[in-house]
Amino acid sequence: xxxxxxxxxxxxxxxxxxxxxxxxxxxxxxxxxxxxxxxxxxxxxxxxxxxxxxxxxxxxxxxxxxxxxxxxxxxxxxxxxxxxxxxxxxxxxxxxxxxxxxxxxxxxxxxxx
Amino acid sequence: xxxxxxxxxxxxxxxxxxxxxxxxxxxxxxxxxxxxxxxxxxxxxxxxxxxxxxxxxxxxxxxxxxxxxxxxxxxxxxxxxxxxxxxxxxxxxxxxxxxxxxxxxxxxxx
Numbered sequence: 721x722x723x724x725x726x727x728x729x730x731x732x733x734x735x736x737x738x739x740x741x742x743x744x745x746x747x748x749x750x751x752x753x754x755x756x757x758x759x760x761x762x763x764x765x766x767x768x769x770x771x772x773x774x775x776x777x778x779x780x781x782x783x784x785x786x787x788x789x790x791x792x793x794x795x796x797x798x799x800x801x802x803x804x805x806x807x808x809x810x811x812x813x814x815x816x817x818x819x820x821x822x823x824x825x826x827x828x829x830x831x832x833x
Numbered sequence: 834x835x836x837x838x839x840x841x842x843x844x845x846x847x848x849x850x851x852x853x854x855x856x857x858x859x860x861x862x863x864x865x866x867x868x869x870x871x872x873x874x875x876x877x878x879x880x881x882x883x884x885x886x887x888x889x890x891x892x893x894x895x896x897x898x899x900x901x902x903x904x905x906x907x908x909x910x911x912x913x914x915x916x917x918x919x920x921x922x923x924x925x926x927x928x929x930x931x932x933x934x935x936x937x938x939x940x941x942x943x
Binding site: 721724726751753761762763764765768812814821822823824825826827829 | 867869874875876877878879882922924929930931933934935936
């Protein structure tokens with residue numbers, strides 16, 4: 721199994737600002753995914769972070785709001801831009817090809833005030 | 834796209850009893866079905882999974898059953914303990930991505 725470290729684990733941010741979340745994996749992985757988990761809700765896929773190409777976003781999520789970087793096979797960042805209280809959620813990084821085990825980081829709990 | 838329904842949304846069981854959570858899905862091409870346990874303040878943890886060529890898989894007190902014809906799979910926890918209290922999510926692999934169920938809050942009372 722892969723070990724995934726996310727930073728920060730939590731943050732309280734002012735509306736209108738941006739936060740960048742880092743995801744580090746202890747081994748090289750082909751695909752990395754970013755999820756959002758709103759309070760009391762399930763996980764919703766934001767995008768797939770592809771190494772060497774632009775991220776692939778799911779319906780309802782756009783690059784301007786959630787820019788993603790994937791500079792190598794062990795690291796990715798997700799930025800939540802121009803934040804509003806509605807962005808208060810847990811953001812989770814995940815690794816694993818689609819047809820096998822997926823492992824998650826511990827998540828970043830974001831509160832926007 | 835894939836549609837995953839999970840029931841029940843909450844489940845309260847006495848310690849020592851069994852708990853069963855069921856998920857249904859819509860895409861007959863899906864072939865990988867994991868279950869995750871999420872404790873408060875933590876990320877989801879994979880607890881068991883099953884692939885479409887298998888009907889049942891067991892790991893100590895946890896088991897998963899799959900009915901591909903009916904397109905549903907279930908998580909079974911036997912001899913429940915207080916540490917089993919958590920939110921459980923099913924997921925379905927849909928064209929290389931996971932679609933998650935809504936989650937089940939399991940409370941095990943002593």
